[in-house]
Amino acid sequence: MQGYYEYSRDNYRVPSCWKAVDNACAPHFHSSIELLYVTKGEIHVALNGWPTKVEEGCFLISPSYAVHYYQTEGHSSAYVLTVPLEVIPSYKALLAKKTFTDCCSRDHSDGEILHCLERLCSLTSDTEKMESLSGRNTVKGYIYVLLGHVIEETGLRDFTESPNASLARDILSYLQENYQKEITLDSLAQTFGYSKSRFSHLFHRYFGSGISEYVNDLRCRSAVEAITGQELSMVDIAMSVGFESTRTFYRAFKRCYGMTPSEYASRHMVGAAADAAKKEAREKEEEKSMEACMPDPCQQMQNICRQVLQNP
Numbered sequence: 001m002q003g004y005y006e007y008s009r010d011n012y013r014v015p016s017c018w019k020a021v022d023n024a025c026a027p028h029f030h031s032s033i034e035l036l037y038v039t040k041g042e043i044h045v046a047l048n049g050w051p052t053k054v055e056e057g058c059f060l061i062s063p064s065y066a067v068h069y070y071q072t073e074g075h076s077s078a079y080v081l082t083v084p085l086e087v088i089p090s091y092k093a094l095l096a097k098k099t100f101t102d103c104c105s106r107d108h109s110d111g112e113i114l115h116c117l118e119r120l121c122s123l124t125s126d127t128e129k130m131e132s133l134s135g136r137n138t139v140k141g142y143i144y145v146l147l148g149h150v151i152e153e154t155g156l157r158d159f160t161e162s163p164n165a166s167l168a169r170d171i172l173s174y175l176q177e178n179y180q181k182e183i184t185l186d187s188l189a190q191t192f193g194y195s196k197s198r199f200s201h202l203f204h205r206y207f208g209s210g211i212s213e214y215v216n217d218l219r220c221r222s223a224v225e226a227i228t229g230q231e232l233s234m235v236d237i238a239m240s241v242g243f244e245s246t247r248t249f250y251r252a253f254k255r256c257y258g259m260t261p262s263e264y265a266s267r268h269m270v271g272a273a274a275d276a277a278k279k280e281a282r283e284k285e286e287e288k289s290m291e292a293c294m295p296d297p298c299q300q301m302q303n304i305c306r307q308v309l310q311n312p
Contacts (some may be wrong), residue, residue, distance in 0.1 A: 017124045024072055032086065035168070036062075037058075037080075102153075171188075176218070
């Protein structure tokens with residue numbers, strides 16, 4: 001379970017909607033609001049340390065900067081929608097003072113919320129439409145309608161910062177900045193001013209895992225970037241992300257990704273080679289198409305000569 005501030009989500013400043021099967025995500029937070037709508041099965045979630053279960057036909061709305069994560073124990077299907085607040089200025093002003101009363105709710109909109117999600121999933125995946133003004137306005141319209149139905153279900157209350165939310169974000173930010181160093185329960189408890197037993201309890205409640213597992217998974221996430229983007233030995237990578245030994249690194253990586261770092265690197269190389277081959281084949285096909293459309297210079301000259309002879 002990896003926890004982090006999702007920089008990539010906040011750098012992507014357009015709405016995004018997709019279907020997720022057996023959805024699971026690490027504890028994270030971002031400035032966008034996020035909607036999880038379960039269409040099949042159930043998903044275990046936690047929002048600012050508050051655990052609950054989202055069943056079929058229900059949804060969870062995560063406000064800006066709320067720490068949340070999802071886990072599927074059996075099978076699930078769901079829609080996930082993220083919306084940057086600057087896309088919806090009227091709601092941005094409202095949600096600066098208010099927040100959702102019941103963030104987890106059953107859908108009683110007679111299919112309206114689900115219809116909006118289906119349309120948003122189709123629209124936001126169409127790059128051409130998202131680049132056009134009419135397409136972006138259509139997306140914005142569906143989001144306004146959807147959030148209107150969501151607020152009818154959840155209600156609104158005055159916004160007050162939860163101590164749980166603030167502490168959870170502080171822990172995530174601290175670990176994101178220090179995971180390469182030695183991190184222990186003792187040091188974390190001392191940093192945040194709690195006893196070891198109390199901090200351990202809070203940590204598991206907020207993030208659904210133990211501290212050692214959490215930190216090692218965060219290191220593995222960083223190792224993936226090094227494996228796929230740098231020419232370093234596995235020993236160097238393990239040491240650079242904070243592991244004390246390659247044995248611990250390999251064990252943590254396999255638990256996190258289901259394969260060893262070497263296997264992951266091999267698959268990445270094969271995948272990269274396949275992508276390069278597809279790109280080359282596509283470029284050659286485009287060249288052939290362009291050549292087929294271009295007139296033959298010799299044929300052009302013959303036609304000119306024929307016209308001159310016919311019209312002296």
